[in-house]
Amino acid sequence: MTREFGTSPTDSGARESSGVQRTLQELRGCIAELDTAPKLDAKLWSLSDLAEQMASEHEGMAEELLGLYEQLGVVFDVTRKLATVDSEAEVLRLFTVSLRSSYSDCMVAAAYPHGPEGWVFEGDAVNADDWLRRLIDRARNERAVTVEPRPHETEGTGQRQVLVGPVFGGDVFMGAMVVAQKSSASEFHVSDMMLLEALSMFCGDLIRNHRLVSELRQMSLAMVRSLVNAVDQKDPYTSGHSLRVGYYATMLGARIGLTERDLQMLQWSALLHDVGKIGIRDDVLKKEGKLTDEEFAHIKEHPVRSHQVVEKVPQLADALDGVLYHHEHYAGGGYPTGLKGKEIPLQARVIQIADIFDALTSDRSYRKAFDWRRALGILEEEAGRVVDPEIVVEFIDMIKEITEGDEGAWDRLVERASSLAQIPGSAQDTTKYA
Numbered sequence: 001m002t003r004e005f006g007t008s009p010t011d012s013g014a015r016e017s018s019g020v021q022r023t024l025q026e027l028r029g030c031i032a033e034l035d036t037a038p039k040l041d042a043k044l045w046s047l048s049d050l051a052e053q054m055a056s057e058h059e060g061m062a063e064e065l066l067g068l069y070e071q072l073g074v075v076f077d078v079t080r081k082l083a084t085v086d087s088e089a090e091v092l093r094l095f096t097v098s099l100r101s102s103y104s105d106c107m108v109a110a111a112y113p114h115g116p117e118g119w120v121f122e123g124d125a126v127n128a129d130d131w132l133r134r135l136i137d138r139a140r141n142e143r144a145v146t147v148e149p150r151p152h153e154t155e156g157t158g159q160r161q162v163l164v165g166p167v168f169g170g171d172v173f174m175g176a177m178v179v180a181q182k183s184s185a186s187e188f189h190v191s192d193m194m195l196l197e198a199l200s201m202f203c204g205d206l207i208r209n210h211r212l213v214s215e216l217r218q219m220s221l222a223m224v225r226s227l228v229n230a231v232d233q234k235d236p237y238t239s240g241h242s243l244r245v246g247y248y249a250t251m252l253g254a255r256i257g258l259t260e261r262d263l264q265m266l267q268w269s270a271l272l273h274d275v276g277k278i279g280i281r282d283d284v285l286k287k288e289g290k291l292t293d294e295e296f297a298h299i300k301e302h303p304v305r306s307h308q309v310v311e312k313v314p315q316l317a318d319a320l321d322g323v324l325y326h327h328e329h330y331a332g333g334g335y336p337t338g339l340k341g342k343e344i345p346l347q348a349r350v351i352q353i354a355d356i357f358d359a360l361t362s363d364r365s366y367r368k369a370f371d372w373r374r375a376l377g378i379l380e381e382e383a384g385r386v387v388d389p390e391i392v393v394e395f396i397d398m399i400k401e402i403t404e405g406d407e408g409a410w411d412r413l414v415e416r417a418s419s420l421a422q423i424p425g426s427a428q429d430t431t432k433y434a
Helices: 009-032 037-084 088-102 130-142 190-232 241-255 260-272 275-279 293-299 302-310 314-325 346-360 372-381 389-403 409-418
Strands: 106-114 118-123 146-149 161-169 172-181
Touching: 088 106, 088 118, 088 172, 088 190, 130 146, 130 161, 130 172, 161 190, 172 190, 190 241, 190 260, 190 275, 241 260, 241 346, 241 389, 241 409, 260 302, 260 314, 260 346, 275 302, 302 314, 314 346, 346 372, 346 389, 372 389, 389 409
Parallel strands: none
Antiparallel strands: 106 118, 106 172, 146 161, 161 172
8 A cells, every 4th residue: 555645654653553443442442342252253254354454454565664664765875876976967867767766667768858849768679659759758848757558558668657757947847757567567656757757856966066066167267257356457468378377287187087076176277377467567568678587586476466356255275275386397497495306286287388388389588489399208208307207198199199191270279279179088068179
């Protein structure tokens, strides 16, 4: 017996208590009427019926508790794996995978809207005919879990009832979870509909939160890009430099396998690595000739100044290494602390390569830009002395792969890197480099 909508555990307890009271009353009546055997026989049959009813109620309660336990198991499994999810599609996929573990005798799939009338199904091979598509449309229009038996089922389809839970991220329809019975599966109950309803709402809330976080991240990133662009404008020769360094560094970070979070921190660090130049005197920053020792000492202050600016933002604590150490040298002798080799944080070693490459391929007050091929040659010469010899090989190969056999690829790459374009290779964007 499955509890219907609107009943509560206290209702079940009341029924149980009522059954026990009735039994006691019947026993008292039997004792009072022991003088007649026919009456006793009738009372015993009545007691037997009550015992069967109580057993049935307890069996229903046991099944209900088992169902609730299984539902909690699905929710726990989803919650435990949330840390590994970093896209909207993966959120829906996670829920369907967890449902499959609970409904092992069913086929579970995620349905994604594709075009005005189409659907894409991912997961188990459900029989995705026009009837199922109409059922999903109905669930979407009614914004409610929907269950129907498959009409005119033919032998071999293996699907009986189909349960559909629509997933909305706020007011936006994201997709649906589909649970289709195999021929051996038991009938769906109200508890199954309640579980799918709860999971659909949970899934939609997570997708909406993921979208809000992504929008906030993009807004923050755009604001920082505007800030660093304003700093770059202080020197017309370095205009767009921080944006390009952020782009090249994040491409390289994705190539060497950094995690999504590490890529995000790398991007922030690269964008902000020169923000301290706002405190460097214009006569030094824009000087066309060779710097004096005093002027060079002054310009070497900018990593520390940048660090002092960025450390004021607690959320960017993991971006500080690249800001402070991107002018250290792999063989030693860099600044501000003279670290060498793997003592230099990985974030700084990646940014340093991107920083040098963009400096070489940009016009400066004291020289014209190098051709990108010549710039790669200089980086190769500096491997092991200034830059990390292993990471620079990855960078050189990456640029060659992007530009190989396409004369316009370099210009498109620079244009994209200098704009507010998304960084490829991370969850923000899947666009190819050029």
